[in-house]
Amino acid sequence: MTVTSPAATVAAPHTGLNRITADDDLFFKLHSLYPNALVNQLAYRFDTALDPDLLARWHAHLATGFIARRVRTTRFPIARAHWEPATESLPLRWSDTPVPDDAVLDWYLDRAAVEFDPARGLVWELSGAHTESGATVVTLVASHVACDGGGMMHAIVDSLDRLNRGEEPDRGASAGRLVGPVAGRRRSAADLADACGQLRAVVRGVRAARRARGVSEPARNPRPAEPLLPHAPTWQAADAIVQVDLAEWESVAAAHGGTSNGLLVGVAVGLLGRSGRISDGADVRVDIPHSMRGADDPRANATTGLPISVTYRRGERTDLPAVRAALKAAGRAYGDPATIPPIQHLQPVQMLLPKVVLHKFARTAKAPECLCTNMGRTAQQIAVLGGHRARDVIMRPVVNPGPVELFRRVEVGVNLAFSCDDDTATLVVTGADPDRFPTRETLRQLLAAEFADWGLSPRFW
Template sequence: MSARLSVIDDIFLRTHRGFGIPIVLQGVWCSEDAVDHVELAAIHSNLSLGPLGRRVVTPVVPGARRRWAPSSDALPLEYDTTPLAASEVLDWADAQGECDLDPEAGPSWRLSARSTDDGGTVLSLVCSHVVADAAGLIEAAGMALTGSVPPESYAYPISDVCDAAALVWRVTKAGVPALASLLFSRRARSELRDFVRASSGAIPHEVSVTTAVLDIEARLSNSEFISVVTEIMVALGQHEPVSINVPFRSNTLGANGIGMATVQISRTDSLAAIKNECKRAFTTPAGPPSGFPAEMVQLLPEQAAAALTSAPGHAAALCSNIGDLPDSVGAIGSHRASTVATRALHPHSPSARTTTILSAYLSTLNGTSTLSLVGTDPALIPSSETLADRAHAVLTHRQLTARSWR
């Protein structure tokens, strides 16, 4: 793993610090079997030794990037054997995200479990988005669930002084020509204006979180997923076309190896048209304008950096397709999982503001797709029941058999 935080890692750290909406990732496993405390304790111990066992260190040297340090700090395993009704599982899972995680002081993750009244077990793993993206959380969970936890290898960081000097040099080397191009290139000036407009044009709303999870008896393609979410957004009252952020895997070093593209989708768009629109958007993902280096924001004060990196959050919806889950996360210890939900939540966010109305996450296990929805706008989504009902109606209209967790 890279010894220093990437630009994307820093973005999520700023949201944790209050510059935007806080984000934690969550995996929720449901098993029809009772999982005993010994197996859960082993999973908890494995997690503390795995990839999530790290924290952020902020150097005192100006210009040096934040770095990672190993950390075995962990919140205690919470296992409540009081039976939980099936209709209460999602509310319980929502509550697990409302915990105090700290990617700097630690701990940055939490494991909890609850018995269900049908003799099964539901398990929740939550981690700060700073220390892992969805792929990182799945990898860490897979290692812990199977007991195959290797020692985490941390790259030895160069000194903070050397890192600061190297960063200033890289930014200067790329930034000076970018500044010069503004004098001679109309295209460069137009691109910079569009970037500034995107970073300041949208009007955010106050956050009120609602959730829904549905198991779909089908394997949805990425285009089908985006099409379904578009129809759900319209059913909730959003105008067309719907602006949708689509995360994708990138080769960025750091805990969050993701990029972001934005598409405009209507209900009448065919799956082929959606696929082509995504391909086009992936060639021009969100990023700095006119040749300016992305690392430039790592030299700026927090507030300025937050303002310049807020544009990717201005779409009305987000569609994150996590894809097929590996066999390593298909069981809790020796007990098979009947379904697994993957999503992001927003803890302690009543005073936060965002322009994203609905975030949707899709993962597939054993041919069943689990659609997790997280709404934030009370004007369009007044309750979790409303969100679940609208989503179920859309899936039924598309002749997709679905079971709501509510």
């Protein structure tokens, strides 16, 4: 399932051990319960046949870069674990069997199923293959324990820049230097000091939570109990990749008084309504990841979630000016500790919870009903691999196959991820409610109808 961290924590210092944040800790503990559920994926499609040796050289840069990290736990129960450079990685996964051109999306989905081990540093995998028409498909998959979308982008930009300049892999000269040092002999003293700091953070957090106890977030809609469609015990969420001319996307957004980001939210809410997941007039909670990553930021995860409430009206387009106002208000609220909900002040307390307790909470937790990730103009920053420019670049949070009853229990809805270059807007859409988006074809039909209402001309993969 896709999980949005409730709040970002302060960046770790550049000296000493690079301690994990509350976000990292949450994903690390959830990894033992849902090992392959929280994954980010970069996918390329090139028109030419790339040499596998080129991917091997890129792999070498990634293996000494920003996501080449492992979790090192502590001897003190209260002290935080920390990041250390990984000394091993999953090998390049090159397929000698050409991929059918009409099965590229399925190939991407298959390559997202990876067994990761954060304690060993096996937290990412690079794969590639030629297609039957002589093109090349490439995918990089990374565990959410090791990076959020911004961290993954940092690792990709840095490694590709070094590769394209012909430089040799070098942890000290690349973004890999930010991961942190290997713990030395004085680790026990450092852990004791961190444990004391964590206790102080708990006290501050509890006090802040008490002061903010009147603050609340938008509520989510319960999942309707009916219908329950027949499915196999293990279910693959419906995925679609759709592209639109960027000029058309921005023109439609402006014509309806909104922004590119607002139109993304508007389409998502309309899609959720068309599926029958929510009723006419319902206020939909939309979660929007927002990067808090700064320059030379060593954190694996540095993202906060901005929740807003958006009204769905059957037969009408989403009110984009209202979305714009809600986004501005949410940004202001999350910039002031006095208007941050209590649960987010309690992240230091969350880090003290043993894994068994967190697992109990996780089994009753709910996934976002509507998650909209806007990565902006990221595609053009990472489109060139060894002198070859990709025809398409896609980044997306992955919803991997799982028990159909798990999808129903956590009440996951729709996830939309948007990115663009100078010409094309690309949306990766996941309908993860098995009874509203039972098949990929159902999802495409609903998307096509929603796009038509906005006057958009989608191109489906």
